Amino acid sequence: MDQQQRKRMAQLGQYAVQVARQEGLPAMLRRGAGFVRRRFFGRKARYLPAKKVLEAQRAEYEGKTRENCGLPTISILTPLYNTPPAYLRAFLDSFVGQTAPNGQLCLADASDADHPEVGRIVAEYQARCPRIRCRKVENKGIAANTNAAALLADGEYLALADHDDVLAPHAMYAMGQAILDLRAEGKPDGFLYSDEALFEKDIRRPLTAHFKPDFAPDYLLCCNYICHLAVFRRELYVGVGGERGEYDGSQDHDLFFRLAEAVGGAAHLPQVLYYWRVHSGSTSGGAAAKPYVTAAAKRAIEAHLARTGQQGQVEDGLFPSTYRVRWQIQGQPKVSVLIPNKDHTDDLEQCLHSLYARTLWENYEVIVIENNSQQPETFAYYKQAQRRYDGLRVVQYPGKGFNFSAINNFGRRYAAGSYLLLLNNDVEVTDGDWMTELLRQCARPGGGDICGAMLYYPDDTIQHAGVITGLGGYAGHSHKYKQRGGSGYMFRAATVQDLSAVTGACMLVKASVWDAVGGLDERFAVAFNDVDFCLRARDAGFRILWTPYAWLYHHESKSRGADDADPAKARRFAAEQQRLYDRHGRENILDDPYYNPSLTQDREDFSESADLKKLQSGQLKVRFRQ
Structure with a gap:
């Protein structure tokens, strides 16, 4: 046992004694049992809301449509390209299975002639769900194809999703409610993002989560920590020029800079609303899968600096997918x-x-x-x-x-x-x-x-x-x-x-x-x-x-x-x-905006909390930061 582990054990012992003194031995034993249960037996589906939470959401919106459900409509933009059928069905199922009806799915299919099954599968789902729209497009790259999908959208908000990933079942409900919460607080509601998780086969057995901080502009300069699920006003997307093909590979990073500039910040909803599939060729596996990402990201950062009047040289960071701005010092300060x-x-x-x-x-x-x-x-x-x-x-x-x-x-x-x-x-x-x-x-x-x-x-x-x-x-x-x-x-x-x-x-x-x-x-x-x-x-x-x-x-x-x-x-x-x-x-x-409520407060290593009850109950609320 190393020094840090010994320190942690001592702290847990002190905490147990404190609880026993203040609340009695039975309370201490109940808490100890709960800790063991969460720490060692609560791993499956740990980022998903509890079953009763999802059932309550479905019951609330039973029989309602996106027009009368009271939540803002979010149009999801997804380019398709030769998508493996199993991945495509999993993605479409995750949309159709949303607990609230405020979503619209806009697909731009750029698949080649050797993959007609993509269109057939989409048509099958469209027959069951009229909220799915699709158009066949020429493959002009990820940014152009995303913009083509946006032309199908009529929602007040847009979101980005990849064709091989999976939406959490409450993604549309949670984001729709977050927008309403921001409005009620008088906070900007133009740009929001959530936490995400990585998985290989089943979202009920995730590999790990990306529990993010609230909006952190200098951190965003160093890496695209926002990723998924990002939601933003459609009029804002159009106003900033949509996605730009010259930044393909880091087109979302470039977009997020322009959205944040326009809004003056971003809102963070600390719930896992998106599951990012790990497989060969996916950027979830690291930038080495797509080397052109680095060059595009550096151009995106440089463009952001130019627009905002900041002077610095953009360089590679200490690790792939990270970047450094070597800023110019103003004057010769003492x-x-x-x-x-x-x-x-x-x-x-x-x-x-x-x-x-x-x-x-x-x-x-x-x-x-x-x-x-x-x-x-x-x-x-x-x-x-x-x-x-x-x-x-x-x-x-x-x-x-x-x-x-x-x-x-x-x-x-x-x-x-x-x-x-x-x-x-x-x-x-x-x-x-x-x-x-x-x-x-x-x-x-x-x-x-x-x-x-x-x-x-x-x-x-x-x-x-x-x-x-x-x-x-x-x-x-x-x-x-x-x-x-x-x-x-x-x-x-x-x-x-x-x-x-x-x-x-x-x-x-x-x-x-x-x-x-x-x-x-x-x-x-x-x-x-x-x-x-x-x-x-x-x-x-x-x-x-x-x-x-x-x-x-x-x-x-x-x-x-x-x-x-x-x-x-x-x-x-x-x-x-x-x-x-x-x-x-x-x-x-206890609520550091640059940490995350689903990370532990018991250690200093950013490990996952043993207690995810607030995440699983949907209690974690959106917060805007400039």
């Missing part, structure tokens, strides 16, 4: 690096030496904030270091004890830069581009206001790849303890991310944003000060990003003792936990 320190001169020397020796960005200053050091050697080191390192300043924090927030707030008074860079004294710079990369994300029009870096432990496992609120009940580090070099969940350890928070161990923030938010809250002396700061900034409309292209080593020990080992520290930590809830609300902390 960065003020704030490093709190108490003794530990060996750590500080390693930090300073690596920073000055390797950092390629030249316009920076370093301010060491001396905090109640006890060793005379420390002050002798300061004098020596200020002679050795050009522009280094040491300022004396006047307070007593350790208060990370107060120390950095004090250091900010001495900072002349337009950017502040909080840096722990046990961080080591290895790659010289680190500060430049952080600036690329912030010192550009429309970029971030705060940016965090990838931090590795000395053994090349991840210490920090962004912060997810709600993990462990409060906040945790994305992909912590994962081995360096992996892509993470849906490439989320290898792409620039929109996030709710990043760690203060290495955080770049615009000085103007720091001042506008009021700096760090000094009532968070040790824990959650960075999380609270980022959440206040996020809620004020500022953007938080994380980049894997700025990476450093953090020499924090993986086996460092927990605060609960010391009663005084445990009380302080509990008080700071409670303050996080009091300020931001427990429900908000």
Whole structure:
């Protein structure tokens, strides 16, 4: 059993004791049995709504038509090309079997003369379901064929589906209801997307799900995480020019950029409404199946940058199907690096030496904030270091004890830069581009206001790849303890991310944003000060990003003792936990928009939750994000 597993077992044990004390032993045993049942015996059909939920939907719309059902009509656009009969029948069955009648299926059949069975099968289904329309077209590529299907549509909304995939039985109902919910909230209803799952033969035995974040524009620049099921207004589709043949292979990625630009964001419905079949030749199996996807995607990103007035060079990402924008930094902004320190001169020397020796960005200053050091050697080191390192300043924090927030707030008074860079004294710079990369994300029009870096432990496992609120009940580090070099969940350890928070161990923030938010809250002396700061900034409309292209080593020990080992520290930590809830609300902390309610909050590895009751009951609601 590794360290992470031992930690998890200890946490589960503590939770069991807490439940037993608060609710009694029978309640604890019931919850434990439920956990085991969900974790090990609830895998079949786990993303589908419960049978009673589907039956209730069918009963609600029994005898109704798309004209009088009360839900907006969604016309599904699907090009056909030599579709294998079994795949085609499965797809058509999934449409005919929808729980609500608000769908219309528009097919553009470009199959060649050697595959007449495609037309015959479609005609068979049309005889049973008049909501299926089909036209025979010349094969001019996926985008042109999709546009041809759109000419058949009369729905208020359109959706995209591939001919070899399967719709969830409640897809049309859920999307129709989501549109009504957005309207009731006064939110834009022009562009929505859902979660999806991969399968091989039977959607009741899915391989895995893609549980997505709410709309994340910088993440979309790095990969088409939206995919299926995407739904959008028909008039909007026409207004932006439909799909474009020059982007075939990444035509949907290109379309999603233009839709998001027009709407000002997108709405995410965290329900699995689409099943993506994995087989040879399908993009669900990876970009290697269709190499032209990469070139088309890079052109789509470049076109988006040009339309939105952003300047950057589009490059291949760290993995196939991912991309990087190397942004142009506006001007030559000065960065003020704030490093709190108490003794530990060996750590500080390693930090300073690596920073000055390797950092390629030249316009920076370093301010060491001396905090109640006890060793005379420390002050002798300061004098020596200020002679050795050009522009280094040491300022004396006047307070007593350790208060990370107060120390950095004090250091900010001495900072002349337009950017502040909080840096722990046990961080080591290895790659010289680190500060430049952080600036690329912030010192550009429309970029971030705060940016965090990838931090590795000395053994090349991840210490920090962004912060997810709600993990462990409060906040945790994305992909912590994962081995360096992996892509993470849906490439989320290898792409620039929109996030709710990043760690203060290495955080770049615009000085103007720091001042506008009021700096760090000094009532968070040790824990959650960075999380609270980022959440206040996020809620004020500022953007938080994380980049894997700025990476450093953090020499924090993986086996460092927990605060609960010391009663005084445990009380302080509990008080700071409670303050996080009091300020931001427990429900908000547990509902990170850049995570997903169907992912676990018990671990930091983006694994699937053992409890999918909200997904299976249809309780998860749509949310628009700019």
